[in-house]
Amino acid sequence: MKLLEERIRQEGLILSAAVLKVDSFLNHQVDTQLALEIGREFGRLFADQRITKVLTIEASGIQFAMAAGIALNVPFVYAKKKKAVTLTEQVYSASVHSFTRQETYQVSISQQYLGPDDKVLIVDDFLATGAALIGLVDIVNESGAELAGVGCVIEKSFQEGRGLLEQKGVRVHSLARIASMSPGEIHFVDDPSPAYLVKEML
Amino acid sequence: MKLLEERIRQEGLILSAAVLKVDSFLNHQVDTQLALEIGREFGRLFADQRITKVLTIEASGIQFAMAAGIALNVPFVYAKKKKAVTLTEQVYSASVHSFTRQETYQVSISQQYLGPDDKVLIVDDFLATGAALIGLVDIVNESGAELAGVGCVIEKSFQEGRGLLEQKGVRVHSLARIASMSPGEIHFVDDPSPAYLVKEML
Numbered sequence: 001m002k003l004l005e006e007r008i009r010q011e012g013l014i015l016s017a018a019v020l021k022v023d024s025f026l027n028h029q030v031d032t033q034l035a036l037e038i039g040r041e042f043g044r045l046f047a048d049q050r051i052t053k054v055l056t057i058e059a060s061g062i063q064f065a066m067a068a069g070i071a072l073n074v075p076f077v078y079a080k081k082k083k084a085v086t087l088t089e090q091v092y093s094a095s096v097h098s099f100t101r102q103e104t105y106q107v108s109i110s111q112q113y114l115g116p117d118d119k120v121l122i123v124d125d126f127l128a129t130g131a132a133l134i135g136l137v138d139i140v141n142e143s144g145a146e147l148a149g150v151g152c153v154i155e156k157s158f159q160e161g162r163g164l165l166e167q168k169g170v171r172v173h174s175l176a177r178i179a180s181m182s183p184g185e186i187h188f189v190d191d192p193s194p195a196y197l198v199k200e201m202l
Numbered sequence: 203m204k205l206l207e208e209r210i211r212q213e214g215l216i217l218s219a220a221v222l223k224v225d226s227f228l229n230h231q232v233d234t235q236l237a238l239e240i241g242r243e244f245g246r247l248f249a250d251q252r253i254t255k256v257l258t259i260e261a262s263g264i265q266f267a268m269a270a271g272i273a274l275n276v277p278f279v280y281a282k283k284k285k286a287v288t289l290t291e292q293v294y295s296a297s298v299h300s301f302t303r304q305e306t307y308q309v310s311i312s313q314q315y316l317g318p319d320d321k322v323l324i325v326d327d328f329l330a331t332g333a334a335l336i337g338l339v340d341i342v343n344e345s346g347a348e349l350a351g352v353g354c355v356i357e358k359s360f361q362e363g364r365g366l367l368e369q370k371g372v373r374v375h376s377l378a379r380i381a382s383m384s385p386g387e388i389h390f391v392d393d394p395s396p397a398y399l400v401k402e403m404l
Contacts, residue, residue: 021288029279029315032271058261059280063268069234077231078261082303086215086223101284113231 001041001175004153005188007034014181018128018156019100026153027060027125038175039067042123042151045173046072049148051121053077053114055140057107057132061124064153068123076123077114079107079136092142094135099128107135116144127152127174130161137170149173157189203243203377206355207390209236216383220330220358221302228355229262229327240377241269244325244353247375248274251350254320255279257342259309259334263326266355270325278325279316281309281338294344296337301330309337318346329354329376332363339372351375359391 013021025031042064054076056065065076093108114120122136133150140147150165155174165172177189215223227233244266256278258267267278295310316322324338335352342349352367357376367374379391 015288015290019288021290023288023312024314025277028282028312029277030268030271031277032268033275035268036272059264059282062261062264066232066234066237066265066268069232070238073235075227075231075233080230080261086217086221086225088217088223110225110230112226 001038003034003037004176007031008154008176008186012186014183014186017180017182018159020154020156020178020181020186022154027063030063032063035063035067036070038064038153039069039071041175042068042121042173043071045151046121046148049121050119051148052118053145054121054123055079055109055114055136056123057081057136060126064125064151065123068121068151072121077109079109079139081105081107092139094138096132096135098131107132107139109139111143114140114143114145118143118145119148120145121148122150123152124150125153127155127161127165127172128159130159130164133161134164134168137165137168151175154178203240205236205239206378209233210356210378210388214388216385216388219382219384220361222356222358222380222383222388224356229265232265237265237269238272240266240355241271241273243377244270244323244375245273247353248323248350251323252321253323253350255316255347256323256325257281257311257316257338258325259283259338262328266327266353267325270323270353274323279311281311281341283307283309294341296340298334298337300333309334309341311341313345316342316345316347320345320347321350322347323350324352325354326352327355329357329363329367329374330361332361332366335363336366336370339367339370353377356380 011024051072054065054069057079069076090111091108093106097104120140149171152174155177157177179187179189213226253274256267256271259281271278292313293310299306322342351373354376357379359379381389381391
């Protein structure tokens with residue numbers, strides 16, 4: 001998605017060879033029009049799949065699941081990292097290890113909101129190690145729902161997430177695929193010429 | 203907002219005199235069309251205010267901040283409960299006590315995304331004790347931005363949140379105001395006749 005790659009070039013900040021900061025427009029401050037456009041792109045990619053529900057994980061997946069839900073005209077569900085006091089019924093849950101935070105947490109969703117009649121599109125902001133997304137894939141499989149695929153906004157293609165998902169037979173669409181990056185420079189998979197970031201490093 | 207009150211009657215579950223469960227359509231599974239309609243209502247209520255930014259707190263405020271941002275055609279910012287590794291710059295922060303979870307946590311937002319040029323609409327899913335919203339009001343004041351008001355989806359009018367916000371001079375709009383509730387029965391402020399919930403208790 002060229003519009004997204006362009007914004008990453010203009011506003012992204014590379015903090016290290018593995019950490020890209022996009023919180024001015026995607027995951028802290030959010031450009032609502034861009035988020036809607038991202039949702040429309042997921043809608044186009046999965047238009048033939050008769051999706052009944054979009055699934056994501058709190059918090060940074062919510063704006064993109066919402067946008068995809070708008071485009072596909074279906075509800076979305078977000079997995080919770082803490083058990084809410086109102087979550088009184090049975091849940092599906094999975095254990096997720098966060099390499100960024102060096103902690104393991106449980107994600108869970110109510111069994112009421114996912115079942116064998118559903119066809120699910122999983123959406124998230126980043127695909128890197130794939131840990132959170134694999135947790136969601138396991139939850140979809142446990143529920144008996146059919147998985148149409150995974151849609152990610154930004155993929156760090158130099159990390160193992162896509163490979164792990166594809167080993168599980170999951171169809172993965174990422175809107176911006178980063179082949180490699182280093183401070184001030186980023187290479188996208190579909191555009192092998194180096195692209196220099198417009199913004200200075202912090 | 204009659205449409206919202208109707209959905210609460212149809213799908214809400216009252217777990218105690220203080221806890222209303224709406225996670226089938228608002229804050230776990232989300233009806234995207236209803237969320238958009240909620241955003242349009244916030245847009246109508248604050249249409250004359252020249253809002254530049256919508257502010258909320260992760261996670262359950264995000265879908266409504268997104269919807270309000272769409273309606274007002276402005277970006278939104280969500281305060282974080284944990285410091286992200288990419289949040290390297292100066293932050294505004296406030297301490298919030300959660301009575302539901304019996305814990306105190308810090309909420310923070312980057313100083314880059316809020317400042318004296320902004321006019322802010324704060325949005326959240328619930329107004330009860332007001333603790334989280336007062337934290338956000340304090341952050342807006344600290345940033346030098348102008349606060350247009352607070353928009354809440356559901357207000358528990360029998361709790362102190364609205365009073366505390368109004369004492370601070372904050373304009374509060376809630377789309378469904380609950381005067382009182384008990385298992386199987388709910389009373390809205392603008393409709394003093396009792397409304398019986400359609401769904402059975404769990």
